[in-house]
Amino acid sequence: MDSSPHKLYHVHGFDSRQYLEHYFSDKPDMAFRDDTLKFLIENLRQVFAVGHINGDILVDLSTGSIIHHLFSASEFFKNIIVLKVNNRCIMELKRWVDERTGAFYWGHTSTFLQEKEEQSDQSEDKEGKVRSAIQHVVKCDLEKENMTDPLVLPPADCVISAGLLDAISKDQDNYIRYLRKFSRLLNPGGHLILIGVLDSTYFIVGKDKYHVFTYDEDFVRKVLVGEGFIIDYFKVKERTAATVINDYKSIIFIVAHKEK
Template identity: 70%
Template sequence: MDPSTYKRYHIHGHDSRQFLEHYFSDKPDMAFGEDALKFPIKNLTKAFASGHIKGDILLDFSHGSVIHHLYSACEFFKDIIVLKIKDRCILELKRWTDKRTGAFHWGHVAKLHEDIEGKSHQVEDKEAKMRSAMQHVVKCDLEKENMTEPIVLPPADCIISAWQLDAICKDQDDYIRYLRKFSRLLKPGGHFILIGCLGVTYVTVGEDKLHGLSYDEDFARKALEGEGFIIDECKVQKRTSVSDLTDYKAVIFIVAHKEKEL
């Protein structure tokens, strides 16, 4: 397929449930458990356990309806505000927070977090803490100056963006432009956690192939540093999955903090 025909997530959307089933479920044939679940969760658990990343407000601007990366954060922030581009993703998350019939099952992720943290038999408690922290799911428009208009968000202590920049950016200039927008929502000294895929050009969801922005570790580092961030940690894991659903080469995890104004 010609890459120019790939769909764009923020324009065309995708089936949010199929996306979760393909890349984040506990199904036996789900090939991305190590790269999409274990790698980010291990690094997030370590990052938050350091005690440096905490506060009142965490903003999450991540792809689709994923929330597994937030389980580590719910212990360290009073409020988690989730920003979503598509109504379908908002409905998917509301179904889970309200414990509605047919909600996506995240129990395997809660258990994985507890196993990594060494707190067995507390899965239900972990789920309850997540639901309590994640009370706000807000629609956003990427092209507005205030993406959440008419809502004005308070400055965040931390922002997490997982796989979103990979999906919405058509080129590297776009990446820097959106990164700059996210940065404006962060307090000076606040932390930015970036999770993404290196070398990706497409992601398959159902019968649709969606565009992915291909970049490398050097670009991601320079993009953050160019926007006034100091990188605290950068981890890259080469791809372990065997699947033709997507063509990424590696997964990247970066923790950075925004320089304080003088």
């Protein structure tokens, strides 16, 4: 029996809208703006702009119903397949994709990206491009050998995972096992973009506290190399958020490619 006092994201699920409001909204008191929004958008824009990461298929395995990390990706991939472990996150994401009433507002993030690209005076529809690129939103079971069984996904040119490995892994062996599953989705030579938090133990959504696997920079570097990845880009941002709803010390942004 699991002895952790905290809930598990992929087992218990959570309120996906509250998660977005707490960690990604445009509210003036949203403490994580520099960490969860600007840091990710800036680094994603930078690595995609180089032009080495592109192709037909990108698979996204991330927590909640976030989409801001896909803005830059949608410029370089024709098809985005989003995998989610729970139905509430799927419903929340589809509400935005289908532009239904009550969808979460992401305009602040697309505006920020346009400003970084010096395109704030242009009418380019960043969100529309993401909507067009998201071809499938698929329920997955992380414990199955084929996570999307009975559906077999085509090999991906890139996999993005933001926060998910941290939330689902109970220990080091768990982390390695799930990372191995994610990497099997890649073509030989494909790229993995991994976003996580260092030295964290929990995050809170509403009244519920959720488990986070605690690890450091040295651990994740060794694991990636051990799984056959070459690390191309590694950035660490020290925490700036002043709030007790999450206890991470730093955010990491990693790009690695699978050896052929």
